[in-house]
Every structure is written in C-alpha cells, then in structure tokens.
Amino acid sequence: MRKIIVVIKHIVHKVLLLKLVSRVLFLNFGGTKKFNLNSGNGNPSTMFLIHIFQYLNYHDRLVASAVCKKWLNATNCRFLLSDINCTVPRSPEARTILFRMTRRFHNFSFSSAVICNLALEFLKQFKDQFISLQFQNCYVDSQLYMRHGNRVSICENLQKLTVCNSSAFLLIMSFPNLVDLNIQLNTLTEGQIRHLNHASPKLKKLVINAKVTCFPAFKNFIARCSDTLKVLDIIETCLLPNAVIELSQIQDLKLEKMIVDPSLPVEQITDVFRNQRHLTSLDLSDLRDPSTVTDEIVRIICHNLRDLEDLILSYAENIDKSIVEICQLGKLRKLNLSFCSKISLSSFCKAFDHMKLSKLEYLNLGCTLIADEPLVKLLIQNKNINYLDLKFTCISDTILKLIWKNLTKLTHLKIPYCSKLSDSGLIEEIEYNAAIGKAGINDDAMNVDKEMKDNEASKHNNAGVCASLSNLKNLRVLDISRNSNFTWIGCLKSIKFQHLEKLYLKECQQLKSDSPFLNQLREQNPSLEEVEFLEVVAMEDDEMEEADQLFPQHFGLVRNYQ
Ligand SMILES: *[C@@H]1O[C@H](CO)[C@@H](O)[C@H](O)[C@H]1NC(C)=O
Ligand SMILES: *[C@@H]1O[C@H](CO)[C@@H](O)[C@H](O)[C@H]1NC(C)=O
Ligand SMILES: *[C@@H]1O[C@H](CO)[C@@H](O)[C@H](O)[C@H]1NC(C)=O
Ligand SMILES: *[C@@H]1O[C@H](CO)[C@@H](O)[C@H](O)[C@H]1NC(C)=O
Ligand SMILES: *[C@@H]1O[C@H](CO)[C@@H](O)[C@H](O)[C@H]1NC(C)=O
Ligand SMILES: *[C@@H]1O[C@H](CO)[C@@H](O)[C@H](O)[C@H]1NC(C)=O
Ligand SMILES: *[C@@H]1O[C@H](CO)[C@@H](O)[C@H](O)[C@H]1NC(C)=O
Numbered sequence: 001m002r003k004i005i006v007v008i009k010h011i012v013h014k015v016l017l018l019k020l021v022s023r024v025l026f027l028n029f030g031g032t033k034k035f036n037l038n039s040g041n042g043n044p045s046t047m048f049l050i051h052i053f054q055y056l057n058y059h060d061r062l063v064a065s066a067v068c069k070k071w072l073n074a075t076n077c078r079f080l081l082s083d084i085n086c087t088v089p090r091s092p093e094a095r096t097i098l099f100r101m102t103r104r105f106h107n108f109s110f111s112s113a114v115i116c117n118l119a120l121e122f123l124k125q126f127k128d129q130f131i132s133l134q135f136q137n138c139y140v141d142s143q144l145y146m147r148h149g150n151r152v153s154i155c156e157n158l159q160k161l162t163v164c165n166s167s168a169f170l171l172i173m174s175f176p177n178l179v180d181l182n183i184q185l186n187t188l189t190e191g192q193i194r195h196l197n198h199a200s201p202k203l204k205k206l207v208i209n210a211k212v213t214c215f216p217a218f219k220n221f222i223a224r225c226s227d228t229l230k231v232l233d234i235i236e237t238c239l240l241p242n243a244v245i246e247l248s249q250i251q252d253l254k255l256e257k258m259i260v261d262p263s264l265p266v267e268q269i270t271d272v273f274r275n276q277r278h279l280t281s282l283d284l285s286d287l288r289d290p291s292t293v294t295d296e297i298v299r300i301i302c303h304n305l306r307d308l309e310d311l312i313l314s315y316a317e318n319i320d321k322s323i324v325e326i327c328q329l330g331k332l333r334k335l336n337l338s339f340c341s342k343i344s345l346s347s348f349c350k351a352f353d354h355m356k357l358s359k360l361e362y363l364n365l366g367c368t369l370i371a372d373e374p375l376v377k378l379l380i381q382n383k384n385i386n387y388l389d390l391k392f393t394c395i396s397d398t399i400l401k402l403i404w405k406n407l408t409k410l411t412h413l414k415i416p417y418c419s420k421l422s423d424s425g426l427i428e429e430i431e432y433n434a435a436i437g438k439a440g441i442n443d444d445a446m447n448v449d450k451e452m453k454d455n456e457a458s459k460h461n462n463a464g465v466c467a468s469l470s471n472l473k474n475l476r477v478l479d480i481s482r483n484s485n486f487t488w489i490g491c492l493k494s495i496k497f498q499h500l501e502k503l504y505l506k507e508c509q510q511l512k513s514d515s516p517f518l519n520q521l522r523e524q525n526p527s528l529e530e531v532e533f534l535e536v537v538a539m540e541d542d543e544m545e546e547a548d549q550l551f552p553q554h555f556g557l558v559r560n561y562q
Helices: 002-030 044-053 058-065 069-075 092-098 117-129 142-146 190-197 215-224 241-248 266-275 295-304 345-353 372-381 397-406 445-457 488-494 517-523 541-550
Strands: 086-088 107-111 132-136 152-154 160-164 172-174 180-188 205-212 231-233 257-259 281-283 310-312 334-336 362-364 387-389 412-414 427-429 465-468 477-479 502-504 530-532
Touching: 044 069, 058 069, 117 152, 180 190, 190 215, 205 215, 215 241, 241 266, 266 295, 345 372, 372 397, 427 488, 488 517, 517 530
Parallel strands: 086 107, 107 132, 132 160, 152 172, 160 180, 180 205, 205 231, 231 257, 281 310, 310 334, 334 362, 362 387, 387 412, 412 477, 477 502, 502 530
Antiparallel strands: 427 465
C-alpha cells in the first residue's frame, strides 16, 4: 500500500514538474513576468519554488503541495494562498479535521454552519491567521453567549468581515485592523453597534444592509471611523432623509462613494452630496424616479463634486442644458447618459465645444439624440475610451470609421439600432498597387502594409481591402444587431479579431444564421465563445423595446423588424 502511494506521488511529481516547466518557459518567453531570486529573504530554493508555483492555478498548487515537505512548505505562504477561499462545511466530522490544519489559509467562510463550541475553539486557535472571514446563515448556539470568557479575544490580522444573517461576529471581541465590513441582517441593534464600536476604527468600506434601530449609536459609529471611511453603503438601512443628511454632515467624513436609499426625494439626496464634496462616484440611475433629476440638480452636483470620476445619470430624461456642466468635470472616466433623451443636439454641440473631458474610458450615449458633428469632437479628445455604447443613435459611417481608426483601446463596441450604418463604415477600400506592394493612398504606410500581409495570409484574401474595423485589436465584445444594411460581405471583411469573445448580430435582415459564412466567421475569430443571431432572448431586449417606444418620434425612423 505504502509503495503504491509512493509511486503515485512520484508520478504526480513528474507530471507537475512537466506542467510547471512548460508554463514557466512559455511565460518567460512571453516576457510577462520577471523572475527575481532576491524577492524575499527565505532560502533561495524555496523562493524559486514559490516563483514557479505562482504560475499554477490554486488547484494544481494544492496538488503540488502534497508531493513532499519542501513543496508543502513552499506553497504555505500567504502570497500563494491568497486566492483560496475555505468554506467550513456543516458536518461536525469535517470540522474536526480543520483542527489538524497545518496550512496557513486565510480566507474562511462559515456557511449554514452551527457555531458551537467546536467552531469557537477553531476560531480561537487560528484567530491570527484570518484575513477574511464570512459568516453566512450561521446559527450561534445560544449556550455560547451564556458563558463569559467564551469569546475569541482579538483577530489581529482580520481585514474583511462579512456577516450575513448571523450574529456570530459578536463572538469576536476585537478586530483592530478591519478595513472592510459588510453586514446583512434584519436589524442592527444598539448592542450590536456598540460591539462594533469596540472593534474597528480603521474601516474604509462599510456596507450595512440592515434596519438601523438606534440612529445615535449608528452615527457615533460612523463618526468614529470618519477619518478612514471612504465607501459607505446604507441603501437598506431604512433611515429617514434627515438622518442620512445628518450622517453626511459628520465632521471629517470625506466619502468617495456613498450609496443611499434610492427612494429618498432627490432634493434631499442633493443635500447629502452638497456635504460630501469628495465623492468620486455618483449613480442616480437607481432613483425610484430618475426623471425627477433636473438640470438644476445636475448643476448643483457638478458644481460641488469636482472630483467625480464616475457619473451615471441613465434615464434622467428631463436633463438637457446641464450637459454643459457635466462636460466641465475634467476627471470623469466613466459617463453613462443612456436614455437621457431630452438632451438636444444643440446642447451637445455647446457642451463639447468647451469641454474638459479627456480621460473618458467608459462612454454610454445610447438612446440619446447625439449625432456626428458633436460626437467627433468628444471621441477625438478621448482616445482612451475602451467601452463605447452608442445604441439607437443616428451616427453615420463616418463616426464608425473614426472609431476604428482612432479608439484603438476599445474592448467593447455596441452599436445596435443605428440605422444609418452600412458596410462602408466597416471597411475602407484603399487602392492597392501590387507591383510596388504598397498602398496607393496612405496615411500610415506601415500599417496598411501589414494589413495587406495579414490579408494575404488569410485564405479569403481580397486585394482591394486594406483597412477595416478589425483595426481594433483589443475588441472583446461587438454588438451590431438590428442594423439592416450590414451584409455578409462587409462582415466577413471586417470582423476579424484575435480576441473577440462575443458577437451579436441579432435581427440583421441581410445576415442569416444558417449561412455557410458563419463558419468562416468563426474561423477568423478564434476566441469567439458566443455568436448571437435572432431568437435568443438577451437581457437587453427589454431595454430595446423601451427604446423602440421612446424614440421613433425623435428620429422619425420607420423600422421594420419582424
Ligand atoms: C519554508 O518556506 C519559507 C517561506 O514561506 C522559507 O522562508 C523557509 O526557508 C522554508 N523552509 C524550508 C525548510 O524550506
Ligand atoms: C481573501 O481575502 C483578501 C482580503 O480581503 C482578498 O484580497 C482576497 O481576494 C480574498 N481571496 C479570495 C479568493 O476571495
Ligand atoms: C471568497 O469569499 C468572499 C466572501 O468571504 C467572496 O466575496 C469572494 O467572492 C470569494 N471568492 C471566491 C474566488 O470564491
Ligand atoms: C437566516 O438563518 C436562519 C438559520 O440560522 C434560517 O432559518 C433563515 O432562513 C435565514 N434567513 C435568510 C434570509 O437567509
Ligand atoms: C449605463 O446605463 C444603462 C441603462 O441604465 C445600464 O444598462 C448600464 O448597465 C449602465 N452602465 C454602467 C457601467 O453603469
Ligand atoms: C484618426 O485616425 C486617422 C487614421 O489613423 C488619422 O489619419 C487621423 O489623424 C486620426 N485623427 C485624429 C484626430 O487623431
Ligand atoms: C439601408 O438600406 C435601405 C434599404 O434596405 C436603403 O434605403 C438605405 O439607403 C440604406 N442605407 C445606407 C446608409 O446604405
């Protein structure tokens, strides 16, 4: 028996070694990571193993750790264990095994377990090891509360505590280095808040998903963390508007993100934001009625929150002229104005004439009245955009060309329902002089030349085509659904991406899913996981129907989808 185990171990050893060597070689030739023997003060051979093991996934890493003591020791460091979550199961037998745990895992989750003496002993024994701890639907044996001294004294290293429908956190007396606390309970009582007060003055992120029954204690708790707290989510606390405003007035509280109950009246929410001028992220799309957001409110927001990086105003269908103020927020990286259907073309023009936006990475102007002329300015000044959604707008082929020529960082492009688009936006025919092997007209001879070679290499070579949408080398997701003028010719010439994962061609009248071209499409997009045609009901379909109802009157479009 022993012999067999030894043999198996030997085989595992060999297989893993092979796997390791091939991965390390591959990665090092790829030049992605540098190996540095001096990156620690352990002994060199252990450091070497640690370096190699980082290329394994956690499963292989665990297998590797069973090979020998040396390998076990090497995998037993924080760096290599950080991506493992240990879920403590329900059965008591399984839990007794935990006590013999020699590995220094540090993320533990107790799920639907009874927290009895045994679990408490475990917590006590390994308390210094925990970095992240979760109690989910854990019932605490009431006897435990009875006996005093029956608590875990202090979890020195605990950074993240998630409590979901369990009062088990009361068993831990102190967690002085906690930065991230997430509480989901029916109610958060005064006693529980007071317990938290004993614990953690360094919180950075606090999510409370529980009815707060004692506001003064809660306010006190927030005030205590005010120096460090940056993210506060009190969406489900049932606090009255005045209480929320009172929280926002706490001295020294400088939040970057605050999520409040969306059913609060927008005026009160605006007051909150007046008090918290360091917010970097604001989402008003969750409001019960986003149409109550007016130009005046947006002006107040833009005037007070100069540091905003994320602004989400989807469905604010009553704003128009305040787009000018939005475009003065020079730090914006993410802007979502989808369904802001009242922003007029002239307001867009005015706003983009003197804008300070230049750092945008995410832009959603879907279902707005945006058109070519102002959009050109915005796109040219924001070349770092990687996510662009222009669904249901009347952009033309000119914009599409500008996109694939200039926004080379794009990973997501969504342009369904843009009825003015056609094949000529996907490709640019450039005359090709075969004798010289150079493009006739060229603004970038090198690129064009390379493009030609790519084309020659591909088996569906077409000498006339030089540049196309496929210029977007990083594209992962492309949605050109519901555009009736795209044809297979245009698509096959332009949809050639090394990394494209999702492609949506739903309800494009000229593209039929049973077409033999589909295979070719898959061939020239080797990473495709998903191609969607017609029938499939996608999440966005509701949105599309909504757009359908909203927009015909604006665009005067007559569309005819079956
Ligand atoms: C065990 O691993 C640690 C690093 O995690 C290293 O410092 C130590 O030298 C190793 N011990 C042995 C015997 O390899
Ligand atoms: C373990 O916890 C740390 C600290 O909260 C966290 O950064 C890490 O992502 C966690 N690992 C997993 C697998 O969740
Ligand atoms: C690990 O557990 C935490 C909760 O403690 C959870 O947020 C995270 O997503 C889990 N990570 C993985 C990789 O399962
Ligand atoms: C909370 O936990 C108890 C058991 O401890 C369970 O009966 C109850 O269904 C849980 N509630 C929710 C909302 O998960
Ligand atoms: C932008 O708004 C749309 C419409 O509400 C929504 O579907 C989308 O998820 C939002 N995107 C982001 C990143 O907020
Ligand atoms: C956009 O890209 C084209 C083609 O690469 C280039 O000629 C043009 O100058 C670019 N426009 C801007 C504003 O950079
Ligand atoms: C799109 O197709 C329709 C007819 O199917 C045609 O009338 C229209 O001119 C086309 N648009 C473009 C931009 O080619």
